[in-house]
Amino acid sequence: MEYIGIDVHKRDSQVCILGESGEVVLEQRVRTQRERLGELLSKRSKARMLLEASTESEWVARCLEEMGHEVVVADPNFAPMYATRSRRVKTDKRDARTLAEACKLGAYRPAHRTSDEQRHMRAQLAVREALVRTRTRSISQVRALVRREGPRVADGEAESFVKRVEALALPGRLKAEMAPLLSLLLHLNEQIAFLDGMLERLARRDEQLARLCTVPHVGPVTACAFASAVDDPKRFSGPHQLEAYLGLVPSERSSGEKQHRGRITKTGNSRVRCLLIQAALSLLRGSKPETAHLREWAEKIAARRGKKIAVVALARRPAQPRPPSLARRGTGGVQQWCWEQQPLLWLSTTRFGEAPAPGPASQAVWAVPGAPEWSAPRWALSRTPTPGACLHTRHRRRRPKRTSGAAARPHVRPAKAGAFSGSQSRRGNRQEPRSLDSREERNR
Incomplete structure (x- = not known):
């Protein structure tokens, strides 16, 4: 099988063909037109071709697939694909040869081709x-x-x-x-x-868009933009990967013991990211009672980290419909409600787009940051059903209460009996810190 790398451009494209053993068979520049590409590649035997994702890549890939070739549209941000290319000299000829070698070695990451x-x-x-x-x-x-x-x-x-x-x-x-x-x-x-x-x-x-429009402050434009960007929800392993795909996660430059996180990456579709930020701002400025818990949660983040970080956090966790009353349904009823509403809440489920058959719910975890009542900014279902599992709620970790005495302050070393004369230490007249009990007695 031959391996072909094509560096596609608006007017002309560079083609490099490698043989089975890696030798260069043909290097040629051709006009980016269906007729020209057909004259060059339609008569050749079935080959594997590698293109970079670009504006013209989709119709070029479909044109080559009609000729019977195997076409891969690769992610240009994948650095190992260009490992053999010199950084000092960059030409279309070298780029095409690099793509052909990456195609032969398999050193590429396929990009998602939108429907x-x-x-x-x-x-x-x-x-x-x-x-x-x-x-x-x-x-x-x-x-x-x-x-x-x-x-x-x-x-x-x-x-x-x-x-x-x-x-x-x-x-x-x-x-x-x-x-x-x-x-x-x-x-x-x-x-x-x-x-x-x-x-x-x-x-x-569309049923999927109608579900997205049930999110507060999300209209048809935001729903269509989000659905067109995600396209196939199953290609994401979880909500955090989708957040990273939309550029709503902080950038990070860490090495060794040093860890530095900066602004959000702003990668991916900028239109969807702007619309989600606008929806979060609208929700934060609104006064609807059904979104009060989200506003309270965002206001706590704003007081601690700033308003901009709170808005991004709110854009990453869109609100979801509120479950029915626990008193009416009970634990089993809420579990059944989880299974019924999972297709509705596909926006933030751990496994996107999966619609399990209705039945007894598996162990469910509702993450409600700072919300005292039942609400669902984000939730997940375990992959393996557990019979008779209960519904649990995750709360923020709280600092344990202080107790009196030196045990409440671990930085205070207890004094050894008979080690020093009186209350003086070996370093001079500095006194050892007293316990909390002795300080309270002195204050009395």
Whole structure:
């Protein structure tokens, strides 16, 4: 079998073909077009090809798969794939040869290839984001033009901005200057509303998106963005891996005994990360009683670590529906409720997307940070069912209460009988620390 590495670019691509023993069979530059790639690779026997994940990688991979080849789209952030490439000299020819050698050695990490449905959803979200950014820039420009003449545009929603500008008494020349921007804003509002309606109808039809919309302060746009980024939940082993994939975990540079953690990594899809942060800010500023426990938990983190860290922590742990009353259902009823609601809570389960058959629940752990009542920012089910298992609640570790005496202070060494004369130590007139009991007697 031949091993082929293709360094794909917008106009031209570099192809390197290695034989069975690793010798270079062909190195050629070809136009990134279906016809040119077919002329070069369609007549060759079945080979294994390696591409880097990029904008053009998906249609190139599908084109090569139609020719009968085995195609792997690799993660370009995987450093061992470029172990044989010189860092001082970088060319497309060397990159293609490095990819071919990595394909032969298996030194690559396959990237996830998004399904067609999620790719189209990402395209709709990208178009909507571009329209929203254009509207924001236009509104800022109109506000600046109005401020030059003295008046100010009242605050409000973006959809009603044109009406608020038209209500102002402005000079005719200024109105003529702003007319193109105001007409553009009207058209942008119509297009954004049309896309929002499409996403809302899609969220109502899709069962998974409808479940995501049950999370407080999560709407169709955030649900569609999250689902399009995750695509296949089973490729994540747990919630922490998903948080790292979205760039919501702190960066770390540790070595030996030194450990340093910095800001969040901000890797992955920036659109989803921004939407989750916005949802967390909206939840933190809200006043709904069903999310009071989450606000209290975030306020405690904000008092200890700062507001920004509390917002990120809240974005990592979206709220979940509250279980029914324990008095009505009992322990067995809550266990049964866990099994019934597991597909609803797939957002933060340990094994994403798994929907077990209804039955007796296994041992469940509900992690409720700082919440006195039953609530579920995050929960998990053990993989092996345990018959007759009970429901447990994890609480924050608390410091044990102090007791009187030297035992409560481990840093105080008890004095040895007869070791020193009186209360003086060997180092001078410094006195040994007294026990808590003796201090209380002295204070009396």
